[in-house]
Amino acid sequence: MTVADERSDPEPGEGVAEQEDGEARLDSLMDALAEVRRVIVGQDHMVERLLVALLARGHCLLEGVPGVAKTLAASTLATVTGGSFARIQFTPDLVPSDIVGTRVYHPGSESFDVELGPVFVNFLLADEINRAPAKVQSALLEVMAERQVTLAGRTHPLPRPFVVLATQNPIESEGVYPLPEVQRDRFLFRVLVSHPSAHEELEILQRMSVRPPVPRPVLDPATLLRLQDMAEEVSVHQLVADYVVRLVMATRTPSEYGLPDLEDTIEIGVSPRATLGLVSAGRALALLRGRDYLLPDDIRDVAVDVMAHRLMLTFDALADEVDPAEVVGRILRAVPPPLVVWNQGMR
Numbered sequence: 001m002t003v004a005d006e007r008s009d010p011e012p013g014e015g016v017a018e019q020e021d022g023e024a025r026l027d028s029l030m031d032a033l034a035e036v037r038r039v040i041v042g043q044d045h046m047v048e049r050l051l052v053a054l055l056a057r058g059h060c061l062l063e064g065v066p067g068v069a070k071t072l073a074a075s076t077l078a079t080v081t082g083g084s085f086a087r088i089q090f091t092p093d094l095v096p097s098d099i100v101g102t103r104v105y106h107p108g109s110e111s112f113d114v115e116l117g118p119v120f121v122n123f124l125l126a127d128e129i130n131r132a133p134a135k136v137q138s139a140l141l142e143v144m145a146e147r148q149v150t151l152a153g154r155t156h157p158l159p160r161p162f163v164v165l166a167t168q169n170p171i172e173s174e175g176v177y178p179l180p181e182v183q184r185d186r187f188l189f190r191v192l193v194s195h196p197s198a199h200e201e202l203e204i205l206q207r208m209s210v211r212p213p214v215p216r217p218v219l220d221p222a223t224l225l226r227l228q229d230m231a232e233e234v235s236v237h238q239l240v241a242d243y244v245v246r247l248v249m250a251t252r253t254p255s256e257y258g259l260p261d262l263e264d265t266i267e268i269g270v271s272p273r274a275t276l277g278l279v280s281a282g283r284a285l286a287l288l289r290g291r292d293y294l295l296p297d298d299i300r301d302v303a304v305d306v307m308a309h310r311l312m313l314t315f316d317a318l319a320d321e322v323d324p325a326e327v328v329g330r331i332l333r334a335v336p337p338p339l340v341v342w343n344q345g346m347r
Contacts, residue, residue: 025227026290032080032218033288039076039215040069041207042200048288049191049305050077050165054224055231055284058188058277059144059164061129061179061309066169068193074125074165082220083122084159090132092175096139100149101156114151119143122159122221126166130176137183140164144186161224181312188277189302190309192325227287234283235293239338243296244278247303250331251311258334265322268312277306296337304328 029051036047046062050073053060062070071087078085088099101117118124119140129137143149147158166187168179184190196204207213219227246257251269254262282298289298308324 025223025230026287028219028223029227029288035080035215035218036073036076039213040073041204042196043069043073043193046070046073046191046193047077048285049189049302050074052281052284052288052302053188054081054161054163055228055287056188056277056280057161057163057228058280059166059186061184061187061190062165062167062193063170063190064167064193065171065195068195070167070193071125071127074123074167076215077165078123079215080218081122081224082217083161083224085123085125086118086121087125087127088118089127090129090136092131092133094132094136096136099136099139100143101151103152112152114154114156116151116156117149119149120156120158122161122163124162124164126164128168129166130168130179133177134180137177137179141183141186159221161221161228181310184309185271185273187309188281189305191305231280231284231287233292234286236279236283237294240282240294240296240299241279243335243338244275244282244299246335247278247299247307247331248272248275250335251307251328254331257331259330262327262330265313265317265327266311267314267317270307270310274307274310278303281306296339300332300337303332307331 033047033051036051037044040047046069050060054077062073064070075085075087088094097117099117100119101115103112104115105112124143126140143158144164147160147162149156149158164187168176170192248270250257250259251266251274253269254260254266278299279294281302282294285298285302286292286294304325307328311324311327313322313324313327
């Protein structure tokens, strides 16, 4: 399927200032990406996904063994984008009020005041989120979905922009509480962070053993909000939207897409949040790549990170240690993408 989208050039002088302003913001976005990569050695996939999640107004779950720069990447991104940052170390003895805040009684005035918790920042790092019990994990549900906190009958909005960056060790099983499906569904991405290569390991040694680089602010929250708006304005062709829906439906009724064996592998397909997440993440990735239109390749690039953690596999599939990422990969190979031709790009 091929569709050409005709775009006429603007009249001379029409929207020139707005276009130049948009290009300046894109240049600053690329500068921010380069500044994060100046501090973080390798891990290009993780760094790109963190920035894409931020542009898409989504949250990101980082899974990896200790020491692969998950926490450093989150704090560096906060510094580079000019936002406020807080880190919560999740432990089994945490209670919800340690995160969202609580009411405090003052004997002198015989009144209660609301003390807001550490979630009231632009970047919240939930470190080792699976070490806290479900009651504490659930305290983040309203924070992540509605970006607000309700205390003592009053609603307190969170700063904008706001993003939760959570980390967890996927191979540790003692003293941890696995995230429930409803919690995982709130994350736009789940990014698997692996060990660096030998070349990257040597670069880490040379760069960090003398005087580690210090990130500098490149963006500010106001510019970041405008970049988020620009990501939402990225054009989505009807054929690309149809492709997203077909990918999602293939997880629910795989036999209709030539994958009957996945009926015994997938218990429940991905939710509508995956549909919205594929489009929003694809738009943000297209903007990061300097385009104001979405291509099927953008969707394919983010599909595993958006869909894999939302799949609920059958008991037999879990016993056989079936990798959800491989299931999504099979779906991507089985569902053909459309061929959408745009005549003019952003650059």
